[in-house]
Amino acid sequence: MYINATCHYLPDKIIPNSYYTDLIDLSDEWIYKRSGIRTRTKAGVDENTNTMSIDVIKSGIDRLPYDLKEVDLIVGATYTPYDTVATNAHAIQSHFAIARAKALSVSSACSSFINAVEIVEGYFATNKSRRALVVASEHNTAYSDDYDKQSGYLWGDGAGAAFISKERISEEDIEILDLNTTGLADVGKGLEGVYLRPNKGGLQMPYGKDIFVHACKHMVFEVDNILKKNGFTLKDITHFIPHQANARIIGNVGESLGLQNGQLIMNIEDTGNTGSASTIIALSQNWQRFKKGELIVITVFGGGYSSGAMLLRK
């Protein structure tokens, strides 16, 4: 499979750490040291996961090397839904009048983007789709609590999208060489480490340390596994895009993998944790940077728990 185009959308509104200093007495230095975040993007009052899913497509439609109406499968990814019935996939189908496309939305927390691409892989294998659109959109601030000193300051909002086709369309395409997802609910504090219960307390992260330990372990494991399976070693990889949950986790993963300066692609300092959208936003932001033949690895860990990896070649 081939990624033909990517796009991303970040809301205009930027919330600096000083907002939390004023609100709950957390200093810029404390937040940055703990998370690597200086600012986070926040959806406006009229924005939600559905509007951001539409806006991200608008931002990328010009770069799409085929007509948007050729899309026959729309897979949304979000754990912060605006509407669980008329999902973000349906919002896109309606807005752009993409008749007869299959439409569904998936959640496996912060891993959801890779789960969505794995669903596309299946639809390609059954020949039920040949042009798919995956849109990860997160409106964390609709469910998070600014007064929550434990995790309220971590969250950002945003969306990213990938147009994926079964065959190569152009030399600009990035090939998906392999991908994997793993459910890890039976590990550690899987079910309670981080949760989002719309009717019972919203988005909370009561077990940050447990998440830290398992995120570091399983993001490295997913990378090792996908490289080994495909006959590559760490030396073959030019770029790494880990899930942008926390710069300390990312630093730990980079150290475990023995990465060099410049190999790690990050956006968390500016956007905060944009959930399942974080890696596709980072891929889109850096699309022009990748050179022909370079290998890129995406690795994710999310609530639930869940993990995944994707091996790409420009």
Add this chain to the structure above:
Amino acid sequence: MYINATCHYLPDKIIPNSYYTDLIDLSDEWIYKRSGIRTRTKAGVDENTNTMSIDVIKSGIDRLPYDLKEVDLIVGATYTPYDTVATNAHAIQSHFAIARAKALSVSSACSSFINAVEIVEGYFATNKSRRALVVASEHNTAYSDDYDKQSGYLWGDGAGAAFISKERISEEDIEILDLNTTGLADVGKGLEGVYLRPNKGGLQMPYGKDIFVHACKHMVFEVDNILKKNGFTLKDITHFIPHQANARIIGNVGESLGLQNGQLIMNIEDTGNTGSASTIIALSQNWQRFKKGELIVITVFGGGYSSGAMLLRK
């Protein structure tokens, strides 16, 4: 693909129409005439989509012709999530310690059960799974409004599950001959006909008539389409299981298809609209009734809009 076993779970608590007579002055006769519902099942205060997903597996585990731990893919289906991060798929993985299984939850409203099976079909095609578990669980009453005279009385709670394997396991299996899903968000009042916005008004159905018209049309279309594609006619089909949203819609679909008495399988009178769980609950309730060689068609329509069908052979 083969369904090796099915199971269903309905909460003990039964809400009769008289509850709504007392609350908002809707008579038993008026509700029954309008919807075909006499009672609906309601989750208890400690129940939710995750607990019902666990309970439905407990109810069926004895009939499973292999060890539950052989399951390598758990696909949840729900538009009424308890937790969008630790989903119902994760709850099952955690409770039954099904290590390394892939876990995700999907929503395409009331069609979600068939979307989930179509995802399984893809995982089988890529050989990433051989034993899958699909669990549809709906806790409508967590998001609906009992005082809503338009649709508050329609909703029931419950869960259904199907164990699906790539190869036939026993003579009791039901074969999935074919299945299809269609996104219909660009049709009629697709995005607004029925919605569930956790932060903005919960579960509402402002455009009942538009839903009626499109449900009748597209459920029939899905049936015609899947039969034609597989070289069958309506005369070849013994049992029909339509989505249990409203007995008037079901009656209209039955009339359009020219069905005979006894062909339509229904549970809405007792359970209310149990969302994406309704057809798998009905399939499980009637499992013993199907005779070797009989063909069964499931057809669904849901918010978003969305539709789908599944052709089965005992």
